[in-house]
Amino acid sequence: MKHTAAFISRRDGVLLAIIAVVAIAVGLRAPVFLTLRNALDIANDSAILAILVMGQMLVLLTRGVDLSAASNLALTGMLCALAARAWPGMPLPVLLALAALIGALLGAVNGVLITAFSLPPIVVTLGTLSAYRGAIFLASGGAWISDHQIHPLIKGLPRETWLGLPALLWLALLAVAATAWLLRWRREGRELYALGGNPSAATYAGIPVNRRVMMAYTLSGLFAGISGLLWVGRYSIAFTELAAGYELTVIAACVIGGVSIAGGIGSVTGAVLGVLFIGVVNGALPVIQVSPFWQQAIAGAVILFSVALNARSQARGGRQILETRHMATAGAAA
């Protein structure tokens, strides 16, 4: 069990160190960055990203990718906002269930297309990326659902505090814990690693590949759907371009966290650190007041740098099969 029990791997350690260095460096320039208040802001800000990353990670493990996650988020958010406006009596659990259901359905559509027709995931989700986005426009007629039209329950949810911590954070922790549990303690989770690592071997080993792939996309959709409700609540707005392009941030967080694009490799710890990294960098940029023109270039350079660094610390140590001459002769003498 050693390899999985090692909770913080070497590359996770490196990433954690980088995050600490960035945080301290920013803190030196803007002390406000190192306050509890700011930490909570970053945590709050990262919460939705963390939920999305958990779903994306499941998909990446299967050698797939879900480019439609942000569109799914926006569509589900919009549909929930519309539903809550139409039936204001809906209680919160029903709203949450609705978001989960819509999101899971949209994710399942990806899954069906990928498994039933053995299509490459990148193609399918590139298609649904635009298709879901367009559906928002059709559903809302292109109009905004703005602050005063958003149901107070939706707006209230992200602002709630439970046991002293923001509700958003609790929900993110729940998503992370559930994913960790699935990947560590359930057969289904282990099988995701297996089939991502070697898909044809997975068939020979009797893993129901299609069912597992379906599961991964459905869960990714479900997480995206819940994120949609939270997003709409947090920013109390829903419109067609909501979270446009956010899928790249989600994938970047996964990759920085060491989840392999090629499937079969990745840990929840790493992914959470990836989220934290993006959260810290995003939180730092407005505070250290770099020129806005520089922000994107810095973000790009930071991604490249951390990925390159990851790759280095991930490089396998050589297997020592060679016996030194000294040992060989000593052995012969014995």
Add this chain to the structure above:
Amino acid sequence: MNASPPLLSLRGLHKRFGPTHALRGVDLELVPGQALALIGENGAGKSTLVKLLTGVYAPDEGQILLDGQPLRFANAQAAQAAGIVAVHQETVMFDELSAAENIFIGRQPMKGPRGFRVIDWARMNREAQQALDQVGAGFAATTPVRQLSLAQRHLIEIARALSQQARVVILDEPTAALSQAEIRDFYGIVQGLKSRGVAVLFITHKFDEIFAVCDRYVVLRDGASVGTGAMDKANEQQLVALMAGRKIEDIYPHVPDQRGEVLLQVRGLSHPTEFDGLDFELHRGEILGFYGLVGAGRSEAMLALMGLNPGVTGNVKLDGETLKINEPADAICAGLAYVPEERQRQGGILPFSVMHNISLAALAGPRAASNERLSRGPWLSHARENGLAARMIERLRIKCAGAETPLSGLSGGNQQKVVIAKWLGLNPRIVILDEPTKGIDVGAKQAVYQLIAEMVAQGLAVILVSSELPEVMHLAHRTIVMRRGLQVAEFTRGEADAEAIVAAASGLDGGHAPRHALPASVHAGKAYTPELAA
């Protein structure tokens, strides 16, 4: 001779892949406690049969009867549930998971209350370790598979088969990657299975193994069973004739010793972790064997010669001139050719047609192109490529529907022939063959040996890396033995006797502990009962 009723019977099984009629009416019966040898040439349909039995493919026609009941597996899991497990020809491994998880994938022991059942890691690792110990694997069950060698992976597969409540165990060339000592362990394992009443289906191209462990045989030719009988009433000649539909006399050609001057000189070839201080010469017209146990570092050394192994130091001279080899193109330009051991990963390009695979090396490098003239400048010539492919298909008797068939549609052995053919088109000066007969049938083996003989007769030099002792002993003029990255002995043909070579390779000559300590029961040939998982 068998009184007990058959456990598993096949009736008139058919399977087609597009135009290929891979199985055309196969009948066979498996009896508990007996091992049935399934033999046949490459592409006869053996692996296809295995895939039908394990639910990977569905048969087009015919029936599979288990205990007299017709079965139709929905998927591989269903077959496993019915008690049919297989060690497949191509390794079925998950690199990022541990050995234990590979053994138990899809059926991990669980614990905890209903609805919240979780994997019982402790129990799984414990049971996996037992299964591994029983096959004599000297590594921990928690080792990630990516750190293991090919042979060690095969041991895991066998452990996987053993740890299931199997009633039928199918072994599709399980020993192809094992070395002598490990194969002997393996015989013990098969005996253990039989004594527990398991029906074993054994597929191999090595006749000594068939005679050692099997009770009956079925010969498959062109997808149909052409003969069956008891092992003790058969001899090798007979079986070979049945398989090939013709007689095959002595499979090892005689290669006269016509060594010329030194062609290649290697001095102090070293690698930080894989091998150290290799010194040898290769003469024109010589076959130089490299023998060793799996993981001895032979392949790594050959990769180094081809410029595929970074971080290597040492001096390599060709015709007295120092070679600078930084990448394969350099080596190929100098006239080296390398047939790698991992056919599907390193050798062939599965989606490419047979023709394009054969022409690839000739078209790959800068100077290489001028050798066979498959292209005019950068422009391809379809006619010439086709011509080369046709010549090679004929010369190596490659069995395929045509030069345009994708390589993935060929049987393992025929794939290997294509990979060898690729290099012959280049007219190299030195050919390095790494386990060239792994998984290929007698007929094809004979063809490969014939080829080797022809090559040296033309003044080529051949390095033959092999884990098959008879091969090196019959063919190689000189044999270098490697052990754990070191060059430990050298024998010339005639003076070499099997015992001495094996002793050198395993370190037993020098008082070295063997790498795989075997459980006493296996040595004693006693019944062996693996502890089984739920």
Add this chain to the structure above:
Amino acid sequence: VDKIALVVKSMGIGFFDAAHQGALEAAKELKDVEIIYTGPAKPTAEGQIEIINSLINQNVKAIIISANDPDALVPVTKKAMQRGIKVISFDSGIRKDGRLMHLAPSNNALIGEKLVKMAEQVTGSGGGEIAVLSATAQATNQNVWIAEMKKVLAQPSHAKLKLVNVVYGDDQTDKSYREAQGLFKSYPNLKAIVAPTTVGVAAAGKAVQDEKKVGQVFVTGLGLPSEMAGHVHSGAVKSFAIWNPIDLGYASVQIAEALVKGAKAEPGAKLSMGRVGTATLDKDNEAAMAEPFTYDASNVDSFAKIF
């Protein structure tokens, strides 16, 4: 029937939907005019060029456009004009040689002044620190307004207002929200955030609520009543401004149709805008409509129902 196309920056923006409504009103008045309302999926010049290309081949009579880029559209609108189509820009202009005239919703200087005034109103007589939350760093109209604001702030009468920073939310909700949060942290004494963009002003309003800074930091800027009503009620926004998009759409169509009917767009020309009045072109063939209108708790709800 004269086909007149109203090309907007991108679809799904309330402001333009309201302008479309005005355009339809004008079409109804004018009779025999058909409005084509269209725009690209993303607010890019390349997308608008594709649209204009297809409009040219539909033989529309006039194109009214709010440009994503003042320069990039020039070649294609020139081509349109060569083929006899009357091209005018509204809201966000095209370079002078790429259109017959431009109808600005309001005068840039007036907008800058308005923004400063609204900020002054919430900071009170004591003045204090203010910051600007803009859209993207390349948004032309935003930059012009910010420049005008700076001019106004430089006057001695506004010396007490201190503009501490200009940040960019890229018209994305989450980034605008984060930038607003960053402003609170970097400037604890901040009194007001001025956001001359509808996405930004809404996101900043939300951030103020969430950070429980209502009454301490005020948000103001340019927004639509329907989108801002909630924030006005929460107290995060006291007042904001916008020109009337319905009138803007209406007037644009009136002018376009007049041009189609043969009116000339040249400096000094007076063009009828129907019920809204007359536009007088300046030396750059530009005309401005009225001063932006201010909304607060007293009137926002009634206007929220309209646009």
Add this chain to the structure above:
Amino acid sequence: MKAFDTWERVLLALIVLVYLLFGLTVDNFLSPYALADSTFNFSEKGLIALAMALLVVSGEIDLSVAATMALCSLAMGFAMKAGAGVPLMLLAALATGIACGALNGWLVTRLQLPSIVVTIGTLSLYRGLALVLLGDQAITGYPETLSTWGNGTLGDLLGVEKLIMPVEFAVLLLAAVAVGLLLHRTVHGRRIYAIGANAVAARFSGVAVNRYRFALFVFVGIMAALAAVLLTGRIGSTRPNLAMGWELDAVTIVILGGVAIEGGRGSVLGTVLAAVLLGSFTFALGMLNVPGIVMSMIVGALLIVAMVLPRLLRRLKAPTGLRVQGA
């Protein structure tokens, strides 16, 4: 590896269908001017898609291609401001494209990082650099020659008035023929296919895999420079957000063109046909005044349907097939 396969036939049939359907129902759609105008929708995208197709066949991808275009255009603009003539401006664009491609190639081959990850990073980096260098400014006032290349017709260049084929489209066709010959008729093409299908085996056979990968990234940079020159000429100005989001359009074209995203399969003809199909289809939707967002939704759905349909048909034709891919 055939250039004219079933998939190309399907695409061709779809193109014919689009022209028939919309030609009959939409006024003017088949007029020569409309046809010429419609090519502007996809000419530059087609150029970068061509290069992207080669890269995808080799098993890599470049998402930074549109950002590279922005930097190339910027370089042209700065060259012009520094007083350079048209040839020097072209050189500046070309050099920038090569530099951007080389950085991608270097990161992928030297640091052995997956190209999708690298180019997500450089996408941000290049776009960000463009922002840093140009800020909220625009560069305008490009020479007339460039405008002719971007907006003009072959007739304008040759002085034949009737020849209304746009210069850009002619460039696309020329590039397609060249790239097609390279991929389908030369040893280089064969090696690219080999790398995409099995890079390890290709390397073992002596293909200089990393050199090819590097060269292909540089080639994408060169084509991006070419596309940037044409686009800059067409719109007559440069801004940091030039060609924003085009990387996805290029990838869509490549995939619709039948190039397998996992590498080793695809054709140039398919890519060009896909560019024409998408371009004419969206132009037709534009003529029907379908809003942009709905249009992109239809294109997304089209992409999926185009992939599903042939598989569905194949399945209906042959009910018993393999249940396992790649066995």
